[in-house]
Amino acid sequence: MHCVWLIIAKPESRIHLAFNDFDVEPQFDFVSVKDGLNPESPVLGTFSGNKIPSPLTSSDHVSRLEFLTDHSTAARGFNITFTTPCGGHLTAPTGMILSPGWPGFYKDSLNCVWVIEAQPGYPIKITFDRFKTEVNYDTLEVRDGKSYSSPLIGLYHGTQVPQFLISTSNYIYLLFSTDKSHSDVGFQIRFESSLITFSAVKLQSDSCLDPGIPVNGQRNGNLLYIGSSVTFSCDPGYTLSDDKALVCEPNYQWSRALPSCEGIQFTFHTFHLESPHDYLLITENGSFAHPLKRLTGSNLPSSVSAGLFGNYTTEIRFISDFSMSYEGFNITFTEHDLEPCDDPGTPLFSSRSGDQFGVGDTLTFSCFPGYRLEAECGASVTGNEGILLSPNYPANYSNNHECIYSIQTQPGKGIQLKSRTFRLQEGDILKIFDGKDSSSRLLGTFSGSEMLDIILNSTSNSLWLEFITNAENTSKGFELLFSSFELIKCEDPGTPQFGYKIQDEGHFAGTTVVFDCNPGYTLRGHSMLTCLTGDRRAWDNMLPSCVGKKSDFNSPFSESG
Structure with a gap:
């Protein structure tokens, strides 16, 4: 028998293999792990017998596993699990770095290191296409070199990042660290290296890049030449995290990171x-x-x-x-x-007044002649807290709306929803479902002022809302507040004797655990258990069992006629 498995992760990832069980015929049957896609890829290890091998990690995002056996003695086989540790050493001239789990939420307790290496003499430019982490606690350090001891370019969290950064050498070091509490969508970062383009950017004006302005703050001074300095101040009610001046140094980098308000x-x-x-x-x-x-x-x-x-x-x-x-x-x-809002953009056939997105800032829109301004209906939001507004709020909503709102928070957390304002006309309703779509359990249908003083809690990390209005009168609508909380889990169902788990999603409502049996045993019962949603936490079926297979031959001690 000759079996081949290919494990292919995202391009920026590596693959970590852990051997949980191992028993193949010594010397004749063996498992070979190769560091790449092809049969001729470098061999990370070849294993036989019943000694459990040490873990292995690939140098790239592809691993090849080959299992070869002869035609004689069989054995139990092996159980190998693989994960994709975050970080890596990137040497391509262009590429993308994504936070683990992108575009979903990253996990807790991460410590990811990326080192980008360009050709000698080529600086590296990184561009922040998207960046959103837990303020103060989940951070990205960017250093001008190939190790943690290299000079710090900046420490970033929340949504405050520059548009781009440029190294002074052919290395950039990035360290992404998260704590054990909240998470968010993370980041999408592009990198590229070019000798001519980036040298021109640096040398044409002998100045540092624009350091930006803190959210809810101002910058004092606009000279960005080498040797010049800038200071910052905050709006009323905010405090500056670091009041020391930023100085443009001879390496075209600022002396310290941008402070925050x-x-x-x-x-x-x-x-x-x-x-x-x-x-x-x-x-x-x-x-x-x-x-x-x-x-x-x-x-x-x-x-x-x-x-x-x-x-x-x-x-x-x-x-x-x-x-x-x-x-x-x-x-x-x-x-x-205090995090700013994302740039909402500008509708087609319209203009926008205002370009600041901090807390308390406002934007106004107006349509070109021949067009009418109408608020967008519905929203899809992710996060640990936020607000949902009815169309046109705080003005009255319009007639004949069918608006869909979806809320999603990180796995393992539920969503609590309550109203700060709720005023609907008779016949206009808001339906709220406990899940990802309208097929989920209905938590309630509300009209008039029925949702005031009511608090709803989901049993998973998603809520689905449908706002439906008729052709008659309208009203002010609603302002709904949502926040996340820790969900209650199902108890660990255990593992069948002579069996193992293929998949375990964490024992939260709606998640599953899948089982299988060791060679020579048959699964009796349901291979998949689902943690029930609703008011109680229980598995939908009993733990299966693994029973030995019956022999295909007669016993040598059977009676003869």
Whole structure:
């Protein structure tokens, strides 16, 4: 028998092979792992017998596995799993670097290193096509060289990155580090190297690249020549993270990274109040009738970021009754960056006034003669918190709408949805489904002001909303707030004796675990278990079992006639 498996990952990835079980006939049957696509690719290792090999990692994004056996003794075989570690050494003249999981959310606890190497004497240009990470905690370091000890060009997080960067040597080092909490869509970065083009960019004016301007801040000074300096200041309500000047150095790089203008974040260390009689209200607009958060009970709340709606003061109010009392709460507050919105673009046949996208900034649009301005209907959003608005909000929505909204957060988290404003005319409805489309479980159908003071929680990381209006009267519509929370998992179903897991998606609602048996055993039961959605967490079937196959020959001790 001669079997061949090809493992092909994304071009910027490598392949890591782990041997979980290994038993082939010594000397005659063997497994060969090759570092590439073709039979003549370099051999990473050739293995036989029953000693489990050490893990292997490819140098590129393709691995070839070959299994050769003779016609005599058989054995149990092998169980190999593969993953694609992030990072890599890139030597192509042009290419793309994507955060792990792109265009979905990257994972927690990453530590990815990319080294881009060009021909000697060729600088490298990297361009940020898309960049969005958790502010302050998930960072990308860019260094002007081939190691972590090389000079730092910049440390980037949130959405604050320059349009492009250029190295002074033929190497650039990138380190992407994430913590164990929230994640986001990450980044898409293009790189290219060219001796003539980039040398001309640097030398024609003897100046550094424009360092940019902090979100919710201003730059003081516009000279970018070698030896010149610029400083920054923040809008009212924000604090500058670093007030030292940036100096354009002889290597055409700024002396330090662009500072940021920061707001306030509350972190809860202890929290125990009598539910529901004692509670804590947090507001950022002075209105406790519609607070940003209402917190009670004994579950430790996740961090709360204030200033997301363009207001720069936050108030906290603690309310308790005359009966039982508990430990209370311990809260600390720190500054955090307030992320700008993405550029929404400009509709066809129209013009836009405004080019700033920070918190509190506004844009206005007007149509060319012969066209009518109408708000886009529906949205598809990803993230850990945000707002959904009805068309034209805060003005009245129009008639005959069928708007689709979808929300997706990172795997393992659910979505909580509540209304800050909800005012629909009779006959106009909002349907909310617990999943990725309208075939999912219906959480509710709302009209009038029915959704005020109602909180909905999903059982997966997706919500689907349908807003339908008729041809009659209209109203103000809705402003819905969503945030993410940790989902409850199904318990680990275990592994059948003499079996193993082929796939395990994490035991969250709607995820699956798939099983198979070792050679010589047959699976009895369902090979796939699904963690049920809904109010309870349970698997849809029992754990299967692996039973031995019956022999195909008669026993030598059977009776003879």
